[in-house]
């Protein structure tokens with residue numbers, strides 16, 4: 001890939017994609033992967049589920065009337081990859097077998113996986129090899145996702161299909177009686193570009209035009225799908241699993257004068273919010289997760305369309321179609337009315353780090369440096385300088401993330417930690433209502449903005465990455481590392497990978 005600083009321009013001779021097919025195909029829901037076997041942790045006696053996921057090519061025809069299929073590469077030959085569904089406290093080992101096209105590295109985004117199981121950019125699995133990753137799964141219930149993270153080529157790998165969901169459940173969440181089972185559905189949103197014959201537009205062969213905003217909005221890999229729902233409450237796990245596009249999502253009641261339907265935001269990157277937040281607009285940038293409940297009970301027999309307020313995204317460069325995401329076709333009968341009560345207001349005691357206990361404030365500027373994207377002037381290939389912070393293990397710090405300008409936005413992700421957004425300045429947005437009730441691991445740094453986040457740097461020592469999650473920016477060096485340093489008097493057994501923090 002070469003660096004492109006422009007979004008896909010209007011003069012791009014894009015595909016005559018069959019937009020008449022809006023909402024014609026059903027939403028695919030990735031199946032849940034079963035462990036290959038379960039073995040016993042010799043140190044704790046607890047179960048460890050062992051999974052294998054094979055990265056391999058596959059063909060997918062997005063609409064029956066297209067001439068050709070698109071060639072993709074994904075986990076187990078599907079996109080999204082199979083969902084891993086696991087209970088808090090149940091450890092797992094996942095073997096990622098690389099039978100794809102190029103080196104890979106898998107990051108479980110949202111997990112405090114200890115190095116070296118974090119999916120480090122340089123720690124690649126070459127073609128024909130595999131690597132086993134260990135996940136403690138001790139965190140609270142949350143929507144995680146696994147995706148490629150290999151140095152310089154994450155954008156292509158994810159674009160071609162290397163992403164899947166990993167859902168962690170816990171008893172506290174179950175006790176809230178939120179919609180579950182078939183009423184709990186992941187929606188991985190990603191925009192891609194296709195050629196008019198149905199093949200995928202290839203960012204690698206189109207070097208000069210490699211910003212992958214995409215003009216075809218897909219959910220779980222299907223462009224503009226529909227989902228038949230019952231007139232009751234559903235939980236949807238929204239994930240922007242794309243390359244460069246931020247969405248501003250709203251729900252349109254098609255038969256009711258385009259009235260907006262509210263979202264009850266109940267969860268974020270790091271699990272349940274402190275309180276549910278009702279809103280009619282959810283901004284979701286790359287790698288962010290927002291779990292929402294939608295109540296279809298007032299819309300029996302009607303359509304509710306999930307739309308993207310693209311006027312606010314980039315009015316000069318948008319195509320017909322990027323303002324639509326998917327359609328809910330609401331039926332008239334409810335087959336199961338359990339877990340359909342009012343959405344609780346109080347959801348969880350979120351362990352927000354106390355601001356008066358912060359021992360350090362660091363400042364990071366995300367901007368341009370020559371022909372690259374850099375953090376404090378440093379890019380990933382400045383290997384001698386890319387270690388930008390060394391917080392002490394267990395300490396609380398405030399990180400001030402400043403957008404270096406140029407009209408760009410940067411979704412910033414810090415590995416290992418859950419953080420809280422405590423301020424946003426420099427634009428007309430302040431901390432969004434659902435952000436102030438949440439912990440996050442990605443925050444969208446809009447044009448001109450400075451965002452302060454607070455985190456406790458635990459549980460593990462070691463080297464972790466932080467970066468822009470616009471994958472084109474990430475591959476073009478907006479990626480650096482921090483070292484969580486050990487504190488001598490912390491009484492934890494360093495050699496034990498399976499410790500409970």
Ligand code: C2O
Nearest residue numbers: 107109287413465
């Ligand atoms: Cu979602 Cu560093 O990754």
Ligand code: CU
Nearest residue numbers: 410468470473
């Ligand atoms: Cu960026």
